[in-house]
Amino acid sequence: MKKTYKIDVDCANCANKMEEAAKNTAGVKDAVVNFMTLKMTVEFEEGKEPKEVMQEVLKNCKKVEDDCEIFL
Amino acid sequence: MNKKQKKVFVRIIITAVLMIVFSQLPIEGWLRLALFLIPYLVIGYDILKKAFKGILNRQVFDENFLMAVATIGAIVLGSYTEGVAVMLFYQIGELFQSYAVGKSRRNISELMDIRPDYANIERDGKLEKVDPDEVEIGTIIVVQPGEKVPIDGIVAEGSTTLNTSALTGESLPREVTVGDEVVSGCINMTGVLKIETTKEFGESTVSKILDLVENSSSKKSKSENFISKFARYYTPAVCYGALALAVLPPVVRMLILGLTPEWGDWIYRALTFLVISCPCALVISIPLSFFAGIGGASREGVLVKGSNYLETLAQTKYVVFDKTGTMTQGVFEVSGVHHNKMEEEKLLEYAALAESASSHPISKSLQRAYGKAIDRSRVTDVEEISGNGVTAKVDGVPVAAGNAKLMERLGIDYQECHHVGTIVHMAVNGEYAGHILISDILKPNAKAAIQSLKHAGITKTVMLTGDAKNVAEQVAKELDISEVYSELLPADKVTKVEELLQQKGEKEKLAFVGDGINDAPVLSRADIGIAMGALGSDAAIEAADVVLMDDDPLKIAKAIKISRKCLRIVYENIYFAIGIKVLCLILGALGIANMWLAIFADVGVMVLAVLNAIRALFVKKL
Numbered sequence: 098m099k100k101t102y103k104i105d106v107d108c109a110n111c112a113n114k115m116e117e118a119a120k121n122t123a124g125v126k127d128a129v130v131n132f133m134t135l136k137m138t139v140e141f142e143e144g145k146e147p148k149e150v151m152q153e154v155l156k157n158c159k160k161v162e163d164d165c166e167i168f169l
Numbered sequence: 170m171n172k173k174q175k176k177v178f179v180r181i182i183i184t185a186v187l188m189i190v191f192s193q194l195p196i197e198g199w200l201r202l203a204l205f206l207i208p209y210l211v212i213g214y215d216i217l218k219k220a221f222k223g224i225l226n227r228q229v230f231d232e233n234f235l236m237a238v239a240t241i242g243a244i245v246l247g248s249y250t251e252g253v254a255v256m257l258f259y260q261i262g263e264l265f266q267s268y269a270v271g272k273s274r275r276n277i278s279e280l281m282d283i284r285p286d287y288a289n290i291e292r293d294g295k296l297e298k299v300d301p302d303e304v305e306i307g308t309i310i311v312v313q314p315g316e317k318v319p320i321d322g323i324v325a326e327g328s329t330t331l332n333t334s335a336l337t338g339e340s341l342p343r344e345v346t347v348g349d350e351v352v353s354g355c356i357n358m359t360g361v362l363k364i365e366t367t368k369e370f371g372e373s374t375v376s377k378i379l380d381l382v383e384n385s386s387s388k389k390s391k392s393e394n395f396i397s398k399f400a401r402y403y404t405p406a407v408c409y410g411a412l413a414l415a416v417l418p419p420v421v422r423m424l425i426l427g428l429t430p431e432w433g434d435w436i437y438r439a440l441t442f443l444v445i446s447c448p449c450a451l452v453i454s455i456p457l458s459f460f461a462g463i464g465g466a467s468r469e470g471v472l473v474k475g476s477n478y479l480e481t482l483a484q485t486k487y488v489v490f491d492k493t494g495t496m497t498q499g500v501f502e503v504s505g506v507h508h509n510k511m512e513e514e515k516l517l518e519y520a521a522l523a524e525s526a527s528s529h530p531i532s533k534s535l536q537r538a539y540g541k542a543i544d545r546s547r548v549t550d551v552e553e554i555s556g557n558g559v560t561a562k563v564d565g566v567p568v569a570a571g572n573a574k575l576m577e578r579l580g581i582d583y584q585e586c587h588h589v590g591t592i593v594h595m596a597v598n599g600e601y602a603g604h605i606l607i608s609d610i611l612k613p614n615a616k617a618a619i620q621s622l623k624h625a626g627i628t629k630t631v632m633l634t635g636d637a638k639n640v641a642e643q644v645a646k647e648l649d650i651s652e653v654y655s656e657l658l659p660a661d662k663v664t665k666v667e668e669l670l671q672q673k674g675e676k677e678k679l680a681f682v683g684d685g686i687n688d689a690p691v692l693s694r695a696d697i698g699i700a701m702g703a704l705g706s707d708a709a710i711e712a713a714d715v716v717l718m719d720d721d722p723l724k725i726a727k728a729i730k731i732s733r734k735c736l737r738i739v740y741e742n743i744y745f746a747i748g749i750k751v752l753c754l755i756l757g758a759l760g761i762a763n764m765w766l767a768i769f770a771d772v773g774v775m776v777l778a779v780l781n782a783i784r785a786l787f788v789k790k791l
Contacts, residue, residue: 107267109453110232113397129389132453133274133460138384160226163219 100147101138104130105166115165118157124150137167170268177264184212184257192250205249213240213256232447235408239443243764246433246440251764255444262772266453269779274460284379285319285353288370301370312362318355321373324348326363331355336378337470337719354378377710381472385463388475389456392739396455400448407446407754414758415439434760441757444767450746454778455739461785462735469788470718471728478714481697482732486677488627488725489666491691492634492644494684495701496618496722497609501531501591503538504610508584509595509603514539520595520605523561523568526551531591534607554578558593569596576601589640608640611647618722619648625726625733628677631669633662633691662691670696682725699725730791738785742778749774 106112112132119128119137124145129138139154141147148169155167170178187208196204210217213236220237236259243252287298289311296311301319304310309325312318318331328346336354345351351364354375370376415438419430459476466473473479490496506513521539524532525548536543551561557578558571569579576583576594581601586592590608594601612618619630631652634641641655654665670679681688681695684702689712692698700713702720710716717724753770756762762770 108232108263108449109270109456110400110449113400113452114231131384133270133456134384135274136384162231163222163226 098147099138099140101136102151103168104135104137105168106130106132106135106162107164111162111165114161115158118161119154122150122154122157125154128154171271174264174268174271177260180212181257181260181264184208184253184260187211188250188253188257201249202244205244205253209240209244209253209256212253212260213237216256216259231404232449235404235443235446239440242436242440242443246437248437248764255764255768258768258772259444262449262775265772265776266449266779269783270453270457285317285375288319289313289316304366304370306366306369308366310364310366312357312364314357314359314361316357317375318351318353318357318362318364319373319375320364320366320370321351321353321368322364322366323350324362325365327360329360329362330358332358333719336374378467378472381474381710381716385473385475388477390459390476390480392480392736392743393455393459393476396448396451396743400452403448404446407442410754411439411442411446414442437764438757438760441762441764441767442754444764445750445753445757445770447771450750450771450775450778451743453775454742454746454782457779458735458738458742458782458785461783462731462738462788465735465786465788466728466731469724469727469731471724471731472710472716472718473728473732474714474716478697479732479735481678482680482715482729483736484676484678485680485697485729486627487629487631487669487673487679488622489631489633489669489679489681489695490650491662491681491683491688492632492636492641493609494720495682496615496632496644496648497611500609501534501607502610503534503605504590504608505588505606507586507588507604507606508601511597511602516595516597516603517605519563519566519568519597519602520570520593522548522563523551523559523570526561527553527559531593531607535593535605538605566598570594589637589643611644612720612722614721614723616648618725619650621723621726622729625729627726627729629673633657633665635659659688659690662688663694666691666694670694680725680729682722684720699728701725727788727791731788734788734791735785738781742781745781746774746778 104115106115109132112130115137116128116130119125119130119139124142125139126142127140139151141150151167151169155169158165158167191204191208216233216236219233223231223234236256240252240256243255285301288301288304289296290299290304290308291311304320310320324345324347326347330342330344331351333343333355335356336352342358353373415436419432419435422428423430459479462479463473463476503517506516509516517535517539521535521543524535525543525545547564549562551559553559554571554575557575558569560567560569562568569575570593572592573583573594576596579596581596583594583601584604586604586606588606590606593605593607595603595605622630629652630650632641632645632650633654635657636655638655641653645653657665666679666681673679678696680697680699681691682699682701683692684700692700692712697715698713699715699717701717701722701724715728717728749770753762753766757767
C-alpha cells in the first residue's frame, strides 16, 4: 500500500536524509521524498498499519533532521 | 517571503549592521569578544542548537555541525569578524535558497494552475457553486464564459469556443456544440455550456494531469541518485580531510622537520575546508533543474512522467513512429478527382448524395468534401451493394459510386488510378464519370517535424505501419524518413522495435511515438514511449512515459530539445559546483584561500547553481 504525506523541510539535503531515515524504518518497503513538491510517498509492507509505522517514520526523521515535519 | 524567511531576514540585517559597526571600534581583548558574540548569537543561535541536537542524535556530519565548528574555531583563533561573517553568509545563502526554491515552486504550480475550484450546478433555477469532488457522474453542470470546465463530460446544451492552451500549450481555439465531448481544464470563452459529466472529478483529465506532473519529480533520474550518493560520502570525507589537515602537518613539522608547528595557521585552513564542504549547491540545484524542466515542458503541452524519462529522452538517437494518427491525421479526405468529364464539384455532389445514407468513413469524407448540407429528399432508390458500393437515383439521374468491382458488375469501363489511397469510381447515367481519390493526409507539420528531429541530432527515423506497402513507402518518401516497415500487425511492431533495440548502441536510446490507442505494448517496450494527441485519452496517458497533449508531431523534437537543455544545465551544475569546490579545497589546503573565498565556494556556488537551474524553466523558444 502506498500513501502520500505532506511534509515541511528547509533544505534539499535534509530531504534526502529524511528519505533515508524513512526507508530504514521497520514496516516501510520504500519511501520517496520529493523536495520540490514537499511530499513524501511511503510504500508500506504487507499487513502493517500505516498510522503506527508513520509515527516511527516521524521519530526517525526528527532524529536526522530536527527541523522537519510530516503532516499525518 | 513567508514568516520564517522574514525573521531570518531581520536577523541578517541586525547582524550585518552590528558586525560592521563593531569591526570599526578600537576595542581590544575580552570586551571585543563579548561584543562580537552578540551578532554571532543573533545570527547563529538556531544553527548552534541544531548542531548540538545533531550530536545528541548521532548525526554529526551535517552542515549545522560544520558551520558551528568552523565559526567557533574562527572565533577561538581570534578572527571574530570572519567567524560572524561565515555564519552570516551561510544564513544569507540558506535564505536565498529557500526563497528561490519557494518561488520556483510557486511559479511552476501557477503554470499548472488549471485546477478548477468549483462546479456550477443549477438548482431551482439558481446556480450554485459546489466542490467538484462532490459532483456525481451524469450530473448537469453549467460552465459560464471565462470559467474553466471542471469535469470531463458531453455538451448537453449550448455551443461555444474552448481555449485549450492550458492543456496543450497551443492557443488554437476549439469549437464545441451539443453532443461533443469536452475535457476539463479548457476555458470556456464565448457561450454558456451545460455539460453532462461522464467522469468523477478525480478521474477527469485535469486531475490526472495535475497528479502526473506533481508526482513526476518523484521518479528520480540517475544524476539525482548520483548526487545523493555523492553527498553521502563527500561531507564525511571533507570533515576527515579537515581533521587531518589540522593535525597532521603541524605534527609533521614539529616532530620530523623540527619547525614550529603553527597550529593556528593549519586549524584556520582546516576550518576553511569545513566551510567549503556543504554539498547544498549540488543537492538543491539538480532536482530543481529537473523540476523546472518538467514544469517548462508541461507549459508547452509536453508532460514528462519523471526526471528519469527526461534523462532518457535527452539521450534519444532513434525515433520510431507509428504512421496513422501520428504522422498522418488518421481521417480520410478527398485528395483528388481524376478523369472527370463533368465539373469536379458536380461529381462530388453526386457522390456525396448517393452515399448520404451510409455512415462509412468514406461517405463522411465525401460529404465533407462536398461541404454543403445534404438534401436527402433528392436521393431515391438507394441500394447498397456490400463490398462494392452504392447505386441510387439523384434528382432522378441514376448514379453508381463504388470500387472497381461495382463498375465490372455494372459493365462499365473504368480507368485505373495510379495514386495511392481508396478509389471511388463514379458512373452517372450509365456512363463512366471519373473517380475520386480518398487518402489519409499528412499532418501539416509532419515534414517539418522530421526535419527538426534530424536537426536535433536524431540519427535514425523509422516508420512502422499496418498499412499497405505502397502507401507506407510514399509517405516515408514524402517525409524523408530513413526506414519504413509496412503491413505489420501490432505484435510485429513489438518485434521490430526489439530488433531496432538490438541494433543501437548502449548509450543511444530509442523512442517510440504513437497515438496510444493500440500501441500500448510498443510504447512500454521502447526505451521511452511518447504518446501524442492524448487530450482526453486516458489509455495514452497511462501507457506512455512522455505525453504530448495535442497531436502536433513538431512537439516530439521540442520535447527532445527541452530534455537536452535540462540535462545540459544539470551537467553544468554538477561540473561547475564540484569543480569550484575541489579547486577551493586545494587552494584552502595550500593556505591560499581564506575564509572569504570559502564562503564564496559555498554560498556563491549555490546561488549561481540555483539561478542556472531556473533557466530550465524557459523553453518557449526551443
